[in-house]
Amino acid sequence: MLAFAGRLEAHAIGAMWRPAIHAAQHARGHSLSFDLRNVTFCDVGGASLLAAVETAYGAPVEAVGLAERAIGLLERARAAGKIEQRATSISPFTLRDVAAAAARLLAFSVTFIGETAVAFAELPRHRRMLRVPDLLGYVDSAGIRSLPLVVLLGYLIGLILAFQSAVPMRQFGADIFVASLVAIALLRELGPLLAAVILAGRTGSAFAAEIGTMKVNEEIDALTTMGLDPVTMLVLPRVIAAMCVMPVMTMTLDIAGLLGMATVMRGFGYPFVAIARQVQEWVTAGDLYGGLFKAVCFGLVVAAIGCRAGLGTGVGPRSVGLSATSAVVGGIVATIAVDGVFALVFYRLHL
Amino acid sequence: MSEEPIIEVDHVAQRFGSRTIFRDVSLQVYPREVFVILGGSGCGKSTLMKQLIGLLVPSAGHISLYGHAITGPGGEAALHTVQQRIGVMFQSGALFGSMTLLENVMLPLEMFTALPPEGREAVARVKLGLVGLGDAAGLMPAEISGGMARRAGIARAMALDPPLLLLDEPSAGLDPITSAGLDRLILDLRQDLGATFVVVTHELASIMAIADRCVMLDRGAYPDAGGVIAEGKPRELRETSTHPIVRAFFRRELPGAVAA
Numbered sequence A: 001m002l003a004f005a006g007r008l009e010a011h012a013i014g015a016m017w018r019p020a021i022h023a024a025q026h027a028r029g030h031s032l033s034f035d036l037r038n039v040t041f042c043d044v045g046g047a048s049l050l051a052a053v054e055t056a057y058g059a060p061v062e063a064v065g066l067a068e069r070a071i072g073l074l075e076r077a078r079a080a081g082k083i084e085q086r087a088t089s090i091s092p093f094t095l096r097d098v099a100a101a102a103a104r105l106l107a108f109s110v111t112f113i114g115e116t117a118v119a120f121a122e123l124p125r126h127r128r129m130l131r132v133p134d135l136l137g138y139v140d141s142a143g144i145r146s147l148p149l150v151v152l153l154g155y156l157i158g159l160i161l162a163f164q165s166a167v168p169m170r171q172f173g174a175d176i177f178v179a180s181l182v183a184i185a186l187l188r189e190l191g192p193l194l195a196a197v198i199l200a201g202r203t204g205s206a207f208a209a210e211i212g213t214m215k216v217n218e219e220i221d222a223l224t225t226m227g228l229d230p231v232t233m234l235v236l237p238r239v240i241a242a243m244c245v246m247p248v249m250t251m252t253l254d255i256a257g258l259l260g261m262a263t264v265m266r267g268f269g270y271p272f273v274a275i276a277r278q279v280q281e282w283v284t285a286g287d288l289y290g291g292l293f294k295a296v297c298f299g300l301v302v303a304a305i306g307c308r309a310g311l312g313t314g315v316g317p318r319s320v321g322l323s324a325t326s327a328v329v330g331g332i333v334a335t336i337a338v339d340g341v342f343a344l345v346f347y348r349l350h351l
Numbered sequence B: 001m002s003e004e005p006i007i008e009v010d011h012v013a014q015r016f017g018s019r020t021i022f023r024d025v026s027l028q029v030y031p032r033e034v035f036v037i038l039g040g041s042g043c044g045k046s047t048l049m050k051q052l053i054g055l056l057v058p059s060a061g062h063i064s065l066y067g068h069a070i071t072g073p074g075g076e077a078a079l080h081t082v083q084q085r086i087g088v089m090f091q092s093g094a095l096f097g098s099m100t101l102l103e104n105v106m107l108p109l110e111m112f113t114a115l116p117p118e119g120r121e122a123v124a125r126v127k128l129g130l131v132g133l134g135d136a137a138g139l140m141p142a143e144i145s146g147g148m149a150r151r152a153g154i155a156r157a158m159a160l161d162p163p164l165l166l167l168d169e170p171s172a173g174l175d176p177i178t179s180a181g182l183d184r185l186i187l188d189l190r191q192d193l194g195a196t197f198v199v200v201t202h203e204l205a206s207i208m209a210i211a212d213r214c215v216m217l218d219r220g221a222y223p224d225a226g227g228v229i230a231e232g233k234p235r236e237l238r239e240t241s242t243h244p245i246v247r248a249f250f251r252r253e254l255p256g257a258v259a260a
Helices: A010-026 A044-057 A068-087 A095-121 A132-142 A144-171 A177-216 A219-225 A230-267 A272-282 A285-311 A317-348 B045-052 B075-085 B101-112 B117-130 B146-157 B176-193 B204-210 B234-240 B244-251
Strands: A002-008 A033-042 A062-064 B007-016 B019-029 B034-039 B060-065 B086-089 B164-168 B196-200 B213-218 B227-232
Touching: A002 A010, A002 A044, A010 A044, A033 A044, A033 A068, A044 A068, A095 A230, A095 A285, A132 A144, A132 A177, A132 A230, A144 A177, A144 A230, A177 A219, A177 A230, A177 A272, A177 A285, A177 A317, A219 A230, A219 B086, A230 A272, A230 A285, A285 A317, B007 B045, B019 B045, B019 B060, B019 B213, B019 B227, B034 B045, B034 B176, B034 B204, B045 B060, B045 B164, B045 B196, B060 B075, B075 B086, B086 B146, B101 B117, B101 B146, B117 B146, B146 B164, B146 B176, B176 B196, B176 B204, B196 B204, B204 B234, B213 B234, B213 B244, B227 B234, B227 B244, B234 B244
Parallel strands: A002 A033, A033 A062, B034 B196, B034 B213, B086 B164, B164 B196
Antiparallel strands: B007 B019, B007 B060, B213 B227
């Protein structure tokens, strides 16, 4: 006999839940009935408790003294409990699932690269689908609007780099070489790399979120059913825009960084002429062109990864956020990996 | 009807992993008819629709549009040849968020016709007027209600005057007057343009008003999967069907005291 008293409602059943279930489990094999004569009120929560206790006991329990109205509720709670049991079929996660998911991801990435390449190749036939106003819009949002940030970051990096390297260089009386050191580091390496990081953070994530939202809203499906290729319509203009703006961003960052370096060197007492001569003497045009070429490639990689993340968006608004995150992470990691390849290639080619 | 069917669905099934949405669905849609796919939530209506327009490849079975098989080898090429003869309205409207309603309707015209810009705009305005959105042409999709978005979706689906229109729940969430207006529009277009409609819906009033024939899907058609439980003219189904779920749907008679 399990006796309940008072109001069986959502607020009250919390304290009784575990003791009641416990008691019912202990009563397995013995007879059990509910004494509900002192219950003044029973809502759906109360009925759910009774149904759960019954499930724990393993057999229907006779209820004594339940109000007419509450009997109906108990019936519903019992029926709902049965449905729930039928519907739950969450299978455990196996290594095979993980491998399958990884294979799907790889296949999706390869497909994406292939589709983008095909879209590029077929662009002359599908010129209409590449909308010039869209393209200019992406150039504006990805490139021109990021220039203030590029200038600020470039200047600060030049400043910090010059200042940090000046201290050890000074011990050898070589502090004039700070100018050429910073210039080469910026033009060859840091300029394109930092521009790519800015692009990934500002633009790659935006591309992923834009395309991801379109995917969630069925807009991608709508394009496909109209016979319009989403890769040509959405991915190509973004990738082309990113490849166009990256050299400009890199160049701006280089110049701002050199100015930052010059500020520090002026502080150490070197005139501008000496700094400029030092830079001219050590830096070649090849350093600049190599950096700009890398920048174009980084633009391609970051924008393509952003768009791929967007097209791979799953269902629901939450997955848009996930796509944006993976666009930034993927973009930065891929940029650095590509940069490593460039370092190797440039070394082999003696550039 | 003696004509060749526009849509032929032959023993189609859809599985996602271990979950079977439905199995063994077959149907034919003939020219100039309004064909309704109906059923409760989660029975696979929209999934079937996605298969019809080639967004989902069925796990089994074949689908042909205008006599071209869009499943199996060569299906994708066949799909491209028929794509411009199909207009699709998605459940959410699926309007392009960066364009106004007018630009949304103009997009297919821009891509697939040689119309000059002023011609595109004129045609697009007429289409928006047909769905009662003539005064909303300049609004962005984010500024309008769900019902308006769905109507704009229909206008965009009609942009190229396709002979076959597929509408996914056009009247869900609309007020009864607008909904009746949409039903009227479907019947008018069928009469004036000879268009064929496939409509996914569970609005009883709408079904009775527009459907020539319908097919009803249900989640519990098989022990482990959904499928077709009834097919025919809606009036006949209402009067003569003995299937408990069909009766529940058309006559609001619940099969048991506690509905599962």
